[in-house]
Amino acid sequence: MTRLLAAAGLLLLASAPLLTGNPFFQHLMIMVLFWTLLGASWNLLGGFAGQVSFGHAVFLGIGAYVTMLSYLSLGVSPFLGMLAGGIVGAMFAVPIGLICFRLRGPYFSLATLAVAEIVRLVALNWEQLTAGPMGLLITHLPPVSFAGATIDWESKVPFYYLAVILAVSAMALTFAVSRSRLGAYLTAVREDIDSAEAVGIDTVRTRVVALALSAFVVGLAGGFYALYFRYVDPDAVFAISLSVEMVFIAVVGGLATTAGPIVGAVVLVSIGEIFRDRFQAGHLIFYGLFMMLVIRYLPEGIWGGLQRLFRDRG
Amino acid sequence: MALLEVRGLSKVFGGLRAVSDLSFALHPGEVLGLIGPNGAGKTTVFNLITGFLAPTAGQISLEGQSLVGLKPHAVVKKGIARTFQVVKPFRHLTALENVTLAAFLHERSRPRAQARAQQILARVQLSARSAAGAADLTLSEQKRLEIARALATDPRLLFLDEPMGGLNPTEIERACELVREIRQDGVTVILVEHHMRAIMRISDRIIVLHHGEKIADGAPQDVVQDRNVIRAYLGERAA
Numbered sequence: 248m249t250r251l252l253a254a255a256g257l258l259l260l261a262s263a264p265l266l267t268g269n270p271f272f273q274h275l276m277i278m279v280l281f282w283t284l285l286g287a288s289w290n291l292l293g294g295f296a297g298q299v300s301f302g303h304a305v306f307l308g309i310g311a312y313v314t315m316l317s318y319l320s321l322g323v324s325p326f327l328g329m330l331a332g333g334i335v336g337a338m339f340a341v342p343i344g345l346i347c348f349r350l351r352g353p354y355f356s357l358a359t360l361a362v363a364e365i366v367r368l369v370a371l372n373w374e375q376l377t378a379g380p381m382g383l384l385i386t387h388l389p390p391v392s393f394a395g396a397t398i399d400w401e402s403k404v405p406f407y408y409l410a411v412i413l414a415v416s417a418m419a420l421t422f423a424v425s426r427s428r429l430g431a432y433l434t435a436v437r438e439d440i441d442s443a444e445a446v447g448i449d450t451v452r453t454r455v456v457a458l459a460l461s462a463f464v465v466g467l468a469g470g471f472y473a474l475y476f477r478y479v480d481p482d483a484v485f486a487i488s489l490s491v492e493m494v495f496i497a498v499v500g501g502l503a504t505t506a507g508p509i510v511g512a513v514v515l516v517s518i519g520e521i522f523r524d525r526f527q528a529g530h531l532i533f534y535g536l537f538m539m540l541v542i543r544y545l546p547e548g549i550w551g552g553l554q555r556l557f558r559d560r561g
Numbered sequence: 562m563a564l565l566e567v568r569g570l571s572k573v574f575g576g577l578r579a580v581s582d583l584s585f586a587l588h589p590g591e592v593l594g595l596i597g598p599n600g601a602g603k604t605t606v607f608n609l610i611t612g613f614l615a616p617t618a619g620q621i622s623l624e625g626q627s628l629v630g631l632k633p634h635a636v637v638k639k640g641i642a643r644t645f646q647v648v649k650p651f652r653h654l655t656a657l658e659n660v661t662l663a664a665f666l667h668e669r670s671r672p673r674a675q676a677r678a679q680q681i682l683a684r685v686q687l688s689a690r691s692a693a694g695a696a697d698l699t700l701s702e703q704k705r706l707e708i709a710r711a712l713a714t715d716p717r718l719l720f721l722d723e724p725m726g727g728l729n730p731t732e733i734e735r736a737c738e739l740v741r742e743i744r745q746d747g748v749t750v751i752l753v754e755h756h757m758r759a760i761m762r763i764s765d766r767i768i769v770l771h772h773g774e775k776i777a778d779g780a781p782q783d784v785v786q787d788r789n790v791i792r793a794y795l796g797e798r799a800a
Contacts, residue, residue, distance in 0.1 A: 428665050435662050438651035441613070445645070446663035447637035447714050 286496030286508030297437030302363030310469020329470025336466025367485035382480030501548030570619030594764030
């Protein structure tokens with residue numbers, strides 16, 4: 248059943264660009280996949296281990312800037328730059344984790360919020376490196392050939408497939424973690440941190456590993472952002488709203504589930520677009536209302552709720 | 562040689578000396594009872610030895626190796642497991658998953674960890690409840706689940722913090738039996754317990770704490786007749 252669903256989903260993802268040539272819809276699909284990627288990576292730490300980060304935009308921004316800067320100043324291929332963005336993101340995450348995971352309860356969440364703000368302000372003011380609020384722009388992406396053909400970066404289709412690969416990999420990673428010892432340890436941390444220590448789990452190290460893994464994937468997403476939009480500035484990639492959106496996607500979809508983030512991304516991106524069309528900035532009211540309804544009536548998220556429904560029936 | 566040796570152990574919380582210059586040794590295969598009026602510092606002693614609290618002063622060593630400064634998970638790896646006075650199961654997981662998590666300490670593969678967990682659940686007579694959520698177990702079952710979880714880490718030394726608190730007489734009888742069986746398996750046990758009749762029966766030796774200080778250390782029948790102990794529990798007139 249799950250396998251069938253996964254296969255159908257993959258087929259749909261692979262063929263979607265053939266169904267529509269409309270660039271707006273293509274853009275929407277790319278955004279859904281981008282948010283799936285972010286939601287899934289936030290979920291690794293927030294869903295499994297219950298460690299709510301309000302500062303994941305830090306890793307997105309780092310990934311985006313590393314990709315941009317390594318291409319613009321060092322001439323590194325932006326695709327290698329993306330990988331470097333993930334690695335630097337993970338490296339940045341380790342000291343944050345080592346310090347912040349000594350804090351318990353809401354203090355970790357508050358600390359991540361503070362770190363995100365600090366890094367955003369540094370990026371705004373360190374103009375020699377980041378060009379400050381001016382931002383960085385890529386005017387031309389280097390040609391890459393694939394299967395004998397040169398990829399046309401002016402089209403959205405190659406970005407779409409790149410996003411599919413990233414999002415599906417992130418979901419596969421989530422699935423692998425849920426089956427592994429690491430996943431079990433993260434669940435133990437979420438359930439009771441004293442008991443986790445009492446059965447021999449190094450709760451700080453376990454969470455640092457999860458955070459680094461999560462930051463790596465978010466860093467890759469940041470690299471993708473830089474290539475797709477070809478422009479980054481501190482308020483675009485280090486914004487608190489990005490961090491919060493990742494939390495929303497994971498919560499609406501279903502915490503600690505593999506498919507939850509894609510469900511959350513589809514629903515929230517659609518709601519955002521539908522209401523923005525009619526109410527401009529007022530669409531946030533509906534967005535907020537929807538969040539409240541989900542948290543009140545579907546605390547395990549949409550996918551979590553569906554899973555329960557099927558379990559109870561069968 | 563002593564399995565566990567505690568020397569000059571003290572813990573100060575602000576102005577309160579919760580544990581004061583406590584020394585004792587624990588011998589392999591022994592069942593040691595730790596008793597004392599409420600607030601005597603018994604649980605603090607457990608927390609100090611298992612790494613949940615850092616001592617203000619003193620030495621703790623397991624077969625000559627110091628345990629001071631180790632985090633709780635590192636102490637567990639040395640072979641000291643514990644239960645909590647107020648049970649702390651992984652509430653949203655099943656009984657089997659609870660114990661499997663502990664078995665992962667020595668067994669990386671999930672099927673083998675699970676098989677080991679099944680064995681231990683049978684040992685504490687929880688096999689029938691292995692698929693039940695930990696939060697749905699009765700208190701007596703949750704206490705046994707905690708013991709099972711501790712046993713799954715394969716300890717040499719087991720700290721039980723009030724394993725009989727809140728249990729009825731039949732359940733207490735079973736708990737005593739379980740402690741005896743655990744000891745027969747070669748695990749040294751130290752337990753805090755308020756149920757006097759039970760602890761007198763299963764302990765080889767008893768240490769009495771009062772205001773963080775050791776006031777008696779000896780065989781159960783000697784300790785109950787100790788004047789200091791009677792004074793601590795019942796007051797000056799009774800002594």
